[in-house]
Amino acid sequence: MKAVEAVALAIFVLAALIAVIRIVRRSTLGDRAVAFDLLTAIMTCALLVAAARSDDGLPLDLALLLGLIGFLTAITVARFIESRAGEEQ
Amino acid sequence: MSDVLDNVLDVVSMILFVAGALLALVASVALHRFTGTRSRMHATTKPATLGVSLCAIGSMLQLSDVSNITKVVVIIVLQLVTAPIGAHMFGRSVGGK
Numbered sequence: 001m002k003a004v005e006a007v008a009l010a011i012f013v014l015a016a017l018i019a020v021i022r023i024v025r026r027s028t029l030g031d032r033a034v035a036f037d038l039l040t041a042i043m044t045c046a047l048l049v050a051a052a053r054s055d056d057g058l059p060l061d062l063a064l065l066l067g068l069i070g071f072l073t074a075i076t077v078a079r080f081i082e083s084r085a086g087e088e089q
Numbered sequence: 090m091s092d093v094l095d096n097v098l099d100v101v102s103m104i105l106f107v108a109g110a111l112l113a114l115v116a117s118v119a120l121h122r123f124t125g126t127r128s129r130m131h132a133t134t135k136p137a138t139l140g141v142s143l144c145a146i147g148s149m150l151q152l153s154d155v156s157n158i159t160k161v162v163v164i165i166v167l168q169l170v171t172a173p174i175g176a177h178m179f180g181r182s183v184g185g186k
Contacts (some may be wrong), residue, residue, distance in 0.1 A: 004102070008107050015116070022117070030126040043094060045109050049110075052150075053146060074171075082182040
């Protein structure tokens with residue numbers, strides 16, 4: 001069963017790498033923010049799997065924190081894009 | 090009897106973990122394949138709600154401490170409430186692009 005959890009974690013790492021490639025490569029600010037949103041979701045999932053793997057509460061605290069930070073980041077960047085679009089017009 | 094139940098719970102949670110992981114992988118591939126910010130958002134909001142819920146339910150079946158299970162419930166509720174709000178804000182800010 002530990003092996004299956006390790007496989008799931010490996011798939012999460014691969015998915016996170018693909019999302020990071022999307023952020024690093026040339027793309028618009030909105031695309032980068034969407035990719036970052038996906039990255040936080042992947043990290044939350046991976047932390048949940050890690051918590052189940054070790055039967056420990058620490059990864060769950062981190063996942064909760066990551067969810068809050070990801071939400072605040074999404075809201076802030078969305079408002080920034082909106083205000084910048086308003087100034088250009 | 091308890092042994093059998095433990096094994097069944099193990100198998101179910103492994104299936105949920107792998108399903109959540111594959112969902113995340115598909116979404117990050119879709120970031121590259123789809124065109125337009127809104128269609129990319131369509132792909133990425135699935136693991137933000139369904140993927141996190143699958144992994145959370147899977148880890149709830151594995152965790153033994155009640156306080157940890159409560160934390161997982163809080164994580165699910167937080168994700169289900171905040172993910173649509175964030176996606177809505179993004180969808181409004183990127184306009185028709």
